[in-house]
Structures are given as C-alpha cells and as structure tokens.
Amino acid sequence: MSERVLVQQLQGLSDGPVTVSGWVETVRDQKKVQFVILRDETGAVQLVNPATRPATDPEAAGEQDADALALTALISELTTGTFLTVTGDLKHDERVKLGGVEIKIGTLEVASAALPETPIAADSGMDKRMDWRFLDLRQRRNNLIFRVQTTLEHAMRSYWIERDYIEIHTPKLMASASESNAELFEVPYFEDKTAYLAQSPQFYKQMAQVAGFGKIFEIAPAFRADPSFTSRHATEFTSIDAEISWIDSHEDVAAMQEELLATAIQAVKDKHGDEIQELFGIEVQVPAVPFPRIPLAEAREIVKARGYDIPRTDGDLDPEGERQISAYVEETYGHQFVFITDYHPEIRAFYHMRDEQTGLTKSYDLLFKGVEITTGAQREHRVDVLIEQAEEKGLEPEHLEFYLDFFRFGAPPHGGFGMGLARVMMLLLGQDSIREVTYLFRGPTRLAP
Amino acid sequence: MSERVLVQQLQGLSDGPVTVSGWVETVRDQKKVQFVILRDETGAVQLVNPATRPATDPEAAGEQDADALALTALISELTTGTFLTVTGDLKHDERVKLGGVEIKIGTLEVASAALPETPIAADSGMDKRMDWRFLDLRQRRNNLIFRVQTTLEHAMRSYWIERDYIEIHTPKLMASASESNAELFEVPYFEDKTAYLAQSPQFYKQMAQVAGFGKIFEIAPAFRADPSFTSRHATEFTSIDAEISWIDSHEDVAAMQEELLATAIQAVKDKHGDEIQELFGIEVQVPAVPFPRIPLAEAREIVKARGYDIPRTDGDLDPEGERQISAYVEETYGHQFVFITDYHPEIRAFYHMRDEQTGLTKSYDLLFKGVEITTGAQREHRVDVLIEQAEEKGLEPEHLEFYLDFFRFGAPPHGGFGMGLARVMMLLLGQDSIREVTYLFRGPTRLAP
Numbered sequence: 032m033s034e035r036v037l038v039q040q041l042q043g044l045s046d047g048p049v050t051v052s053g054w055v056e057t058v059r060d061q062k063k064v065q066f067v068i069l070r071d072e073t074g075a076v077q078l079v080n081p082a083t084r085p086a087t088d089p090e091a092a093g094e095q096d097a098d099a100l101a102l103t104a105l106i107s108e109l110t111t112g113t114f115l116t117v118t119g120d121l122k123h124d125e126r127v128k129l130g131g132v133e134i135k136i137g138t139l140e141v142a143s144a145a146l147p148e149t150p151i152a153a154d155s156g157m158d159k160r161m162d163w164r165f166l167d168l169r170q171r172r173n174n175l176i177f178r179v180q181t182t183l184e185h186a187m188r189s190y191w192i193e194r195d196y197i198e199i200h201t202p203k204l205m206a207s208a209s210e211s212n213a214e215l216f217e218v219p220y221f222e223d224k225t226a227y228l229a230q231s232p233q234f235y236k237q238m239a240q241v242a243g244f245g246k247i248f249e250i251a252p253a254f255r256a257d258p259s260f261t262s263r264h265a266t267e268f269t270s271i272d273a274e275i276s277w278i279d280s281h282e283d284v285a286a287m288q289e290e291l292l293a294t295a296i297q298a299v300k301d302k303h304g305d306e307i308q309e310l311f312g313i314e315v316q317v318p319a320v321p322f323p324r325i326p327l328a329e330a331r332e333i334v335k336a337r338g339y340d341i342p343r344t345d346g347d348l349d350p351e352g353e354r355q356i357s358a359y360v361e362e363t364y365g366h367q368f369v370f371i372t373d374y375h376p377e378i379r380a381f382y383h384m385r386d387e388q389t390g391l392t393k394s395y396d397l398l399f400k401g402v403e404i405t406t407g408a409q410r411e412h413r414v415d416v417l418i419e420q421a422e423e424k425g426l427e428p429e430h431l432e433f434y435l436d437f438f439r440f441g442a443p444p445h446g447g448f449g450m451g452l453a454r455v456m457m458l459l460l461g462q463d464s465i466r467e468v469t470y471l472f473r474g475p476t477r478l479a480p
Numbered sequence: 481m482s483e484r485v486l487v488q489q490l491q492g493l494s495d496g497p498v499t500v501s502g503w504v505e506t507v508r509d510q511k512k513v514q515f516v517i518l519r520d521e522t523g524a525v526q527l528v529n530p531a532t533r534p535a536t537d538p539e540a541a542g543e544q545d546a547d548a549l550a551l552t553a554l555i556s557e558l559t560t561g562t563f564l565t566v567t568g569d570l571k572h573d574e575r576v577k578l579g580g581v582e583i584k585i586g587t588l589e590v591a592s593a594a595l596p597e598t599p600i601a602a603d604s605g606m607d608k609r610m611d612w613r614f615l616d617l618r619q620r621r622n623n624l625i626f627r628v629q630t631t632l633e634h635a636m637r638s639y640w641i642e643r644d645y646i647e648i649h650t651p652k653l654m655a656s657a658s659e660s661n662a663e664l665f666e667v668p669y670f671e672d673k674t675a676y677l678a679q680s681p682q683f684y685k686q687m688a689q690v691a692g693f694g695k696i697f698e699i700a701p702a703f704r705a706d707p708s709f710t711s712r713h714a715t716e717f718t719s720i721d722a723e724i725s726w727i728d729s730h731e732d733v734a735a736m737q738e739e740l741l742a743t744a745i746q747a748v749k750d751k752h753g754d755e756i757q758e759l760f761g762i763e764v765q766v767p768a769v770p771f772p773r774i775p776l777a778e779a780r781e782i783v784k785a786r787g788y789d790i791p792r793t794d795g796d797l798d799p800e801g802e803r804q805i806s807a808y809v810e811e812t813y814g815h816q817f818v819f820i821t822d823y824h825p826e827i828r829a830f831y832h833m834r835d836e837q838t839g840l841t842k843s844y845d846l847l848f849k850g851v852e853i854t855t856g857a858q859r860e861h862r863v864d865v866l867i868e869q870a871e872e873k874g875l876e877p878e879h880l881e882f883y884l885d886f887f888r889f890g891a892p893p894h895g896g897f898g899m900g901l902a903r904v905m906m907l908l909l910g911q912d913s914i915r916e917v918t919y920l921f922r923g924p925t926r927l928a929p
Contacts, residue, residue, distance in 0.1 A: 032732045052726045054692060054890050072646075072694035112890035116726075143861055145890035165886055168691035177693065181647040185637060197521075198630040200718045200901070202920045203652070203701050206927040218667050218677070221707065221715075221924040228667070235920060238929070242617035243503060244626065245521035251700065252652050258670065266670075269649045277501045277565075283481040412592050433929040437614050441503050441561035441594035452649075471651045471684065475670040478655040480687070480882040 039073035041121060041132045049121040049134060051076060054169065055113045055145075058106065065106045067136075068129070069117065072174060077133040078117055080106055105139060112145030112166070157466055164471055164480060172310045176468050179303050180456055184250060186298035187271065190291050196246040196273070201235035203252065207430055209233050210380070214255045216266075228254035231449055233382070234434045236274040237410055240445040241437045248273040250452070258475050262464035263402065263454060267473040271455075274447030281384075281393040281409045284446045285370055288397065288407060289322045292368070299459070313461045316367055322397075323364050326373040330356045347378045354401035370395045381424040382417065384409040384446075393446075400458045407448030414438040488522035490570060490581050498570040498583060500525060503618065504562045504594075507555065514555045516585075517578070518566065521623060526582040527566055529555055554588060561594030561615070606915055613920060613929060621759045625917050628752050629905055633699060635747035636720065639740050645695040645722070650684035652701065656879055658682050659829070663704045665715075677703035680898055682831070683883045685723040686859055689894040690886045697722040699901070707924050711913035712851060712903060716922040720904075723896030730833075730842040730858045733895045734819055737846065737856060738771045741817070748908070762910045765816055771846075772813050775822040779805045796827045803850035819844045830873045831866065833858040833895075842895075849907045856897030863887040 035052045036044065053071035060082075067078040083099035086092040109115075119137040127133045151163045160167040167173060188198070204226045208215050216228040229235075231253050239247040253270040273291075278284060299307075300315040307313055325333070330348065331341060334355040341352045348356065348371065360369040373391045376383065383392040394408030411417045414435055418428050421435075428435060453465035466472045471480065484501045485493065502520030509531075516527040532548035535541040558564075568586040576582045600612045609616040616622060637647070653675045657664050665677040678684075680702050688696040702719040722740075727733060748756075749764040756762055774782070779797060780790060783804040790801045797805065797820065809818040822840045825832065832841040843857030860866045863884055867877050870884075877884060902914035915921045920929065 032727060032735070035726055052892065054892075070692065072644075072692055110890075114890045114892045142893055143863075143887065143891040146888050149889065165687045165691045166889055168688075168693070174692065177646050177648065181641065181645075184647055185641050188634060188637065192630065192634050195521075196630075197626050198633055199626065199919050200701065202716055202922050204703070204716050204922050204927060216667050216669075216675075218665050220665075220927065221705075224927065226665075226927055238614045238920075239617075242614045243519065243521055243623065244617070252649065254653070256670075267651055267653050277484055278481060286481070414592075436929070438592065439595050440598065440615055441559075441563045442592040443501065443503075443563045444591055470648050471687075473651050473653050478653060478669065478673065478675055480885070 035116065037073045038069075038071050038076045038130075041076055041134075042123075042130055044121055046122050047120065048118065048137075050116060050118045051134065052116040052142075053114070055109050055111055055115065057111065058109050060107050065103065067106060067109060069115070070169070070171075075129060075171075077127055077129050078119065078136050079133050080136045082106075102136065102139060105141070106136075109141075110145045110147045111149055112169070114142040114145075116140045116142065157464070161466065161472055161477065162480070168470075175303065175306055175310055176456065176460060177470065179299055179307065179460065180452070180468070182299050182302050183295050183455070183459075184271075184452070186295040187291055188248070188250070190294045191246070191248045191273065194246065196248050197239070197244050199232075199236065199239055199244070199247050199249050200251065201229065201232040201249060203229045203254070205229050207433070209235075214257050216254050216256045230255055231270060232272050233380075233449070234437075236272055236447060237382075237434075237445065238437050240274055240276050240412075241440070241442045243443075244276075246273075246275045253449075260474065262457075262466070265453065265465060265469065265473055266475065268465075268469075269452040271450040271452055272447065274445060276443040276445045278409060278444055278446050281372075281395055281407055281446055284407045284409070284448055285324070285395055285397075286321070288405065288448050288450075289318070289320045289368070289370075293318050293320050296459070307460065311460050313459075315459070318366060318368050322368040322370055323360050323366050324370040324372055324395075325356065325360070327371050327375075328373065330371050333359050345378050346375055350402075353398050353403060357398050357401035367400050369398050371398065376420070376423075379408070381420045381426060382408075382410050384411045385420075397448075397450075399455065402454060402458055404454045404458070405448050405450040407446065409444065409446035412438055412442040412444055414442075484565065486522040487518075487520050487525045487579075490525055490583075491572075491579055493570055495571050496569065497567065497586075499565060499567045500583065501565040501591075502563070504558050504560055504564065506560065507558050509556050514552065516555060516558060518564070519618070519620075524578060524620075526576055526578050527568065527585050528582050529585045531555075551585065551588060554590075555585070558590075559594045559596045560598055561618075563591040563594075565589045565591065606913070610915065610921055610926065611929070617919075624752065624755055624759055625905065625909060626919065628748055628756065628909065629901070629917070631748050631751050632744050632904070632908075633720075633901070635744040636740055637697070637699070639743050640695070640697045640722065643695065645697050646688070646693050648681075648685065648688055648693070648696050648698050649700065650678065650681040650698060652678045652703070654678050656882070658684075663706050665703050665705045679704055680719060681721050682829075682898070683886075685721055685896060686831075686883075686894065687886050689723055689725050689861075690889070690891045692892075693725075695722075695724045702898075709923065711915070712906075714902065714914060714918065714922055715924065717914075717918075718901040720899040720901055721896065723894060725892040725894045727858060727893055727895050730821070730844055730856055730895055733856045733858070733897055734773070734844055734846075735770070737854065737897050737899075738767070738769045738817070738819075742767050742769050745908070756909065760909050762908075764908070767815060767817050771817040771819055772809050772815050773819040773821055773844075774805065774809070776820050776824075777822065779820050782808050794827050795824050799851075802847050802852060806847050806850035816849050818847050820847060825869070825872075828857070830869045830875060831857075831859050833860045834869075846897075846899075848904065851903060851907055853903045853907070854897050854899040856895065858893065858895035861887055861891040861893055863891075 053069045056068040056070045059066040065080045082103045119134040210230040218226040220226040297317045372395045379392045383394045397405035456468035502518045505517040505519045508515040514529040531552045568583040659679040667675040669675040746766045821844045828841045832843045846854035905917035
C-alpha cells in the first residue's frame with residue numbers, strides 16, 4: 032500500500048517530507064508560481080511549485096534544471112479530475128487559507144489524466160448530474176452524504192446487534208407478489224416460469240418470526256415498478272426493515288423504532304454534526320423519545336382547522352396533509368417526528384392486525400419533517416382471521432398459500448416496520464429529492480449509468 | 481411489550497414467579513404429571529403441571545378445581561410448534577437435566593396453535609426441508625447458523641467502519657451486464673426497455689473509486705441465471721464486496737481481506753465457539769495472518785505431484801484441484817486458507833490489471849477449506865489499456881461505454897474483492913451445501929417459499 036497521508040492528517044504532522052494522493056480540483060498556473068488544489072476523500076490541500084519556464088536565451092536555457100522544467104510543464108498540463116500522487120515538503124503556514132498548510136511539490140506522478148472538458152459544472156441540472164454521477168459524487172457535499180449514511184446505518188445495526196437481533200437476507204426473487212399485484216417487476220425464470228422482484232421483505236421477515244428468530248432486521252434493496260416521477264419514489268430503493276415477536280401491539284414496534292432513530296441520529300450528530308452544519312446549513316436535531324402520536328382522524332381534524340381541506344376521500348392524509356400535521360407537531364411540540372395511528376383497514380394491507388374494540392388497524396405511519404418514511408404494524412398471526420382479511424381485500428388465498436402456511440404451524444404475535452433509507456437521508460440533510468442522496472438513482476426513465 | 485424472560489436468563493434468576501414465551505417442542509402427557517418442553521430463540525426449558533384428570537366418581541368430581549381441570553386438558557391438546565406464553569413458578573432443581581430449572585405452570589395462554597401433523601421430521605431430505613424452511617429453521621442448529629452469520633457480518637462491517645470505509649448500495653437493476661452476457665436475468669422495464677439484474681456490484685464499486693470515495697464496502701444480493709445444481713451455486717446470493725484506492729497491487733487487497741477474515745472469525749469464535757463445537761462438532765480456527773500464497777502454476781504442480789491430474793486445459797484449478805491444494809496447505813502450513821495468485825489473463829475478467837513483467841493478472845482466488853470463496857484483483861484504471869483488454873476478450877466497447885467513461889475523467893489505482901457469504905458460512909460450519917446456510921435458497925427449480 033502506498034505510504035500516503037490523508038489530507039485531514041496533514042495539520043497534525045510536523046513540517047517535512049510527505050506523500051499525498053488525490054485528484055486535481057483546480058490549477059492556478061501563474062508565471063512564477065503554480066498552485067494545485069488536490070482533494071482526497073478527507074479534504075483538500077494546496078500544492079505549490081516555483082515555476083521554471085524555458086528560458087529564451089540559449090545560454091540561460093543550458094543552465095536550467097531539466098527536472099524542474101519538466102515538472103512545471105507537467106503541472107501546466109494538469110486537467111481537473113486527474114488523479115495523482117505528490118511527494119513533497121509539508122509546511123505549516125498560517126497565511127494559507129486551506130487548512131494552514133501547503134506542500135511544496137518534489138515529485139508528481141499522474142495515475143490517470145482526466146479529459147480536459149468536464150461534462151458537468153457546479154450549476155448542472157439534476158438529470159445531467161445523474162448522467163455523470165461519478166463526477167458529481169466528487170463534490171465534498173456528496174461525499175459527506177454517504178459518510179453520514181454509513182454512520183446512520185452502522186448505528187442502527189449496532190443498536191440491533193446489542194439487543195440480540197438476527198440479521199437476515201431475504202430473497203429478492205419470489206414466485207409471487209409480496210405486497211400487491213401492481214408495481215411488480217417480472218423476471219423470466221427457468222423452465223418458462225416467472226419470478227417477481229420483491230417489493231418488500233414483508234412475508235419473509237414474518238417467516239423469521241414463525242421460525243422462532245425472535246427479533247430480526249434487514250437492510251436491502253426493494254423493487255417497485257412505480258411509474259411515478261415524484262421526489263420521493265424510485266423503482267429500486269434501500270429498505271430498512273425490522274420485525275419482532277411477542278409484542279402487545281404496534282406500540283412496541285413504535286417504541287423500538289423511535290429509540291433506534293434517536294440513537295442513529297445522535298451518532299450522526301456526534302460524528303458529522305459540524306460538517307453537516309457547514310455544508311448543508313442544517314443543525315441535526317436528535318429527537319426526544321417518545322415521539323408524539325396522533326390518531327389519523329384527529330390529525331385530519333387538526334389539518335382542517337389549519338385551513339387545508341384534504342381532497343382524499345379515503346380518510347388518509349395526502350402529501351400536503353402530511354406536511355401540515357408535521358408543521359403542527361413542530362409548532363406544538365418542537366418535534367420533527369410524529370406517529371400517525373389508527374388507520375382504517377380499508378387503507379391498510381390485509382396483514383395488519385385490527386383492534387377488537389375499534390376495528391381500526393394496529394398500525395402507524397411515521398412522518399419526518401412532513402414526509403412519510405415508514406409504515407409499521409402488528410401483523411395478524413391467526414390464520415383464520417388472516418384469510419378473512421385477505422378475502423375482504425379481494426385477494427385470492429390460493430395465491431397466498433405459501434404465506435398462509437407460515438401461520439398454520441404456530442406463530443407468535445409479532446410486528447415490524449419498513450423504512451426508506453433515502454427518504455430518511457433526504458430529510459435529515461434537508462434535500463428536496465431522494466435523487467440527491469441515492470448513490471445511483473433508478474426510475475422509470477433512469478437505468479444508467 | 482410482554483414482560484417475558486428469555487430462557488437463557490432463567491438460570492440466573494431466583495426461584496419465584498416468571499413469564500416465558502416460545503413454542504412447544506415436545507409434550508409428555510403422563511397420567512399424574514405433564515411436561516412441556518418450551519423453546520424460544522435462546523434455549524429450551526421444562527414446564528411442569530400436576531395433572532388434574534376428571535374424576536369418574538361424581539362426588540369427587542364435584543370437588544375438583546375447574547381451572548386445574550381445564551389447564552390439564554389444554555396441555556393434553558398442545559401440538560408441537562404451538563406458540564404460547566406461560567406464567568408460573570421458577571424452581572431451581574439439579575435433577576432437571578435441561579438447565580437445572582423448571583417452571584410450574586400457573587397460567588398458559590396459546591398465541592397460535594399448530595396443526596397436529598408437522599410436515600417435516602428430523603430426518604427429512606433437503607428438498608422437503610426447504611419446502612418447509614420456516615419449520616426447519618426452528619431447530620437450534622439452524623438458529624445458530626444465523627446468529628453466527630449476524631456476528632460475522634457485523635464484525636466485518638465494524639472492521640471497515642473503524643477504518644473509515646464508506647458503505648454503498650449499488651443498484652441491482654442495470655442497463656447492461658456487469659460481468660458477462662451469460663447467466664444474465666432480464667427484467668422487462670418501462671417503455672419497452674430491458675433491465676438486467678446485477679451479477680455483481682463490480683462496475684459500481686469501481687465507480688466509487690473514481691468518485692473519490694477511497695474505500696468502500698457493500699453486502700447485498702447478486703443474481704446469476706446459473707442453471708447448475710452444485711452445492712456451491714445459487715441464482716441469488718449475498719455478495720460481500722470491498723474496493724480500495726491507491727493500492728500498489730492486488731497484494732494490498734489480499735492483506736485487507738485476510739485481516740478482515742481473521743477479525744471476523746475471531747468474533748465468531750469468541751461469541752459462539754462453544755455452541756458451534758456442541759452443535760456442529762467443529763472447533764472454529766482463527767486463521768493466522770498472512771495467509772499462505774501460492775502462484776497458480778505452482779499450485780498445479782503440487783496437485784499433480786500429489787497424484788491428481790487436473791483435466792482442465794485452460795490452466796486453472798478444478799474443484800478437486802482446489803481441494804487438493806488446500807489439503808496440501810493444511811498439511812504443510814496448518815492453514816485453512818490459501819491465496820492462489822498469478823492467473824493468466826485468458827481465465828480472468830477483462831478488467832483485471834496485468835503485471836508488466838509476467839503478463840499475468842494482478843489477481844487472486846482465495847480458497848477456504850478447499851473451496852473458492854473469493855476473486856480479488858487490482859483493476860485496470862488506464863482507459864486505453866482497458867479498451868484493449870475488452871476487445872481482446874471479444875467484448876464490444878460500445879456496450880461498455882458507461883463503464884469506460886468512469887476512467888476518462890481521472891481514476892486512482894484501485895482493487896477489491898467479492899466474496900460469497902453462503903460459501904464462507906458453509907465452510908466455517910462444515911456444511912456440505914450452501915442450501916444449509918441460506919435463509920431461503922434460490923436455484924433453477926427453487927423460487928418458493
């Protein structure tokens with residue numbers, strides 16, 4: 032491995048010889064001195080070289096240092112994005128704005144030169160930036176997004192592991208739909224069969240409960256053949272899922288999820304809070320637990336009282352309604368999260384358990400800064416009730432046999448949630464589209480790069 | 481959340497009232513006393529009830545406790561697999577073989593009764609067990625497999641996170657093949673386009689390097705339309721991938737991977753070593769680093785000298801050759817791992833970098849107990865060389881344009897590996913098929929449950 036030093040380590044080093052590797056962000060090629068801003072995954076540093084230009088006077092030319100001439104010429108030709116390694120002399124100098132250090136170039140080795148014309152600029156539109164995502168991701172802000180995501184996910188997994196959850200990998204190729212027959216990708220399979228891409232790990236994380244796993248989690252891709260072009264939808268997304276046994280109601284799931292999120296956001300704030308403030312202008316707020324809870328009917332009343340009449344007739348919130356109720360919660364409780372509870376079975380999946388008193392589902396949606404990030408629920412584990420509920424939705428139990436079988440040989444009461452990673456990241460960093468926080472977005476018209 | 485106690489906690493509790501939840505493993509319904517073995521995700525415990533049978537004498541019957549009669553009848557009807565919660569009196573008793581404790585049943589609440597006929601038995605064949613995988617997974621051995629896997633993965637991710645790797649989620653829907661045009665699943669996409677399921681995250685983890693991410697990892701599904709039925713192949717598998725920049729050769733990748741594996745296997749041994757010994761009869765060996773390295777040509781000579789003539793004419797090892805060279809390494813160095821190096825370009829992917837002196841690829845395979853678990857390599861990052869190598873393989877660069885573009889705007893030297901999770905787990909636990917260690921196996925004739 033190269034003996035390179037990361038840029039963020041330079042300030043802590045003494046003056047002297049050092050090697051750095053990264054890519055060229057800018058070159059300032061002045062007559063007497065050349066400056067290169069080199070960036071790596073941890074920061075940027077100024078490289079400097081006193082220029083040695085070819086003398087016009089033949090006599091003076093004869094005395095010029097060939098290496099110095101070559102180095103100057105090489106730097107003059109450097110293009111933005113070129114990856115290189117420089118060994119030189121580190122010098123601390125308070126006048127250097129970029130970190131108070133600079134490196135006088137000794138040797139410079141180009142690993143791979145970039146074409147001179149960069150196809151995107153700082154002000155390129157989203158679509159063009161997605162075409163050239165590998166260049167777009169070189170920006171410090173974008174790099175930070177994925178370091179934040181790494182911290183967020185690891186904090187969640189650590190939370191679960193410390194509590195003896197089992198991590199599972201459920202199959203993404205299925206013989207039937209996992210959520211609904213709409214938005215289903217088909218995959219021609221062997222022997223003229225058809226496979227379907229999992230819309231969620233729903234059935235299989237429930238399977239872990241009847242298998243006696245107790246508590247499980249999975250972070251994995253999910254697929255929806257969703258033709259919509261909103262800022263919140265994708266045809267492929269990363270789904271964060273957990274499922275736990277022996278719950279009394281969906282409240283036990285909500286209690287776990289709020290603690291999980293508070294823990295993970297605390298980890299993000301601790302590690303990246305200052306940098307998020309600097310690059311996104313956002314102060315990360317660690318949510319207090321418990322999060323506020325509002326029954327759906329009450330939420331609709333509150334929204335109406337605020338002057339917004341929800342046009343949906345099915346009793347649910349619409350996106351503007353979600354923004355309104357979140358605004359209310361923020362104003363009233365100073366909280367960015369809210370659980371909306373007590374959904375009518377008509378607007379919920381057949382497998383949601385219903386409350387015996389109210390007939391409403393034992394489920395919730397979780398909103399974060401006005402956008403839904405999760406549906407959670409206690410699942411119906413009594414097979415006769417489950418069949419009834421499936422039939423009520425017009426589903427044909429014979430297509431669900433493999434799933435219904437899970438509950439014929441004993442099942443514990445259980446529930447869980449699914450949460451969209453990109454939505455959480457988008458809202459956490461105040462972005463207006465999941466495209467901004469997705470490594471490579473996939474939508475109806477977007478399969479590349 | 482129910483106030484239940486996990487079975488493994490019982491030994492540490494004092495005698496007194498306690499609540500446990502789990503499923504019925506066996507019922508011993510004797511005339512005077514009833515025993516139920518209840519299992520949860522942490523262990524099994526004996527429940528006991530002094531039976532109260534209906535008296536035939538009408539006078540005696542009148543004096544019988546109705547609750548006691550009902551409880552006895554309920555226990556008599558319990559079927560294997562029924563999930564239930566019992567509150568009762570915990571009592572330490574050295575004579576009880578199962579953990580030295582038993583619980584005298586006070587109340588018993590059935591969460592969900594199992595059908596009386598369990599469709600699989602301890603001696604059922606693999607295919608039948610896969611049909612009823614959710615029952616098969618209730619076995620203690622199978623539960624342990626996934627707890628071991630959880631520990632293994634978390635130790636790997638922690639290793640990377642501590643070293644500032646970024647976790648990425650690469651898309652599984654692609655506009656072209658990621659490895660070869662064979663074994664490719666097609667997905668009809670929007671607007672009559674065709675998407676393909678990612679055979680590996682290869683191109684996209686390399687993209688992270690040109691994006692300046694430095695060091696990345698991903699654990700995610702990969703798909704191969706592979707018609708084979710061996711014990712080592714699946715149409716969907718969990719791939720463990722890492723990629724790092726500024727390497728000098730594949731040796732830097734190998735050095736990271738061996739340290740990663742030693743760390744992760746150490747974590748498994750620490751947490752589950754005794755239980756693996758008990759249930760699988762295997763002593764987990766933490767591999768010493770560095771692992772042995774043997775050039776491919778030398779490996780073939782060694783295998784030949786052992787009396788096995790490899791029938792392959794392409795210069796590679798075959799499965800028996802892999803077993804033989806591993807046996808040699810085990811005998812000679814007492815090591816379960818070996819890196820095979822110096823593969824000829826003809827038997828490697830076009831993107832493997834070649835050594836300028838030897839013309840051989842800067843790549844390796846890693847064998848564990850005689851089975852290949854990884855291919856690792858330095859990648860070619862010079863676009864002109866890359867195009868040449870692609871053409872040499874008969875690939876048409878125009879189909880690779882999006883990938884080649886990655887290298888036209890600057891790229892660092894980089895490399896990485898892909899490792900099959902199920903293979904590692906199979907070998908670690910001495911199993912003879914990846915089916916045994918996969919949550920839900922997918923193969924040419926297996927899409928369910």
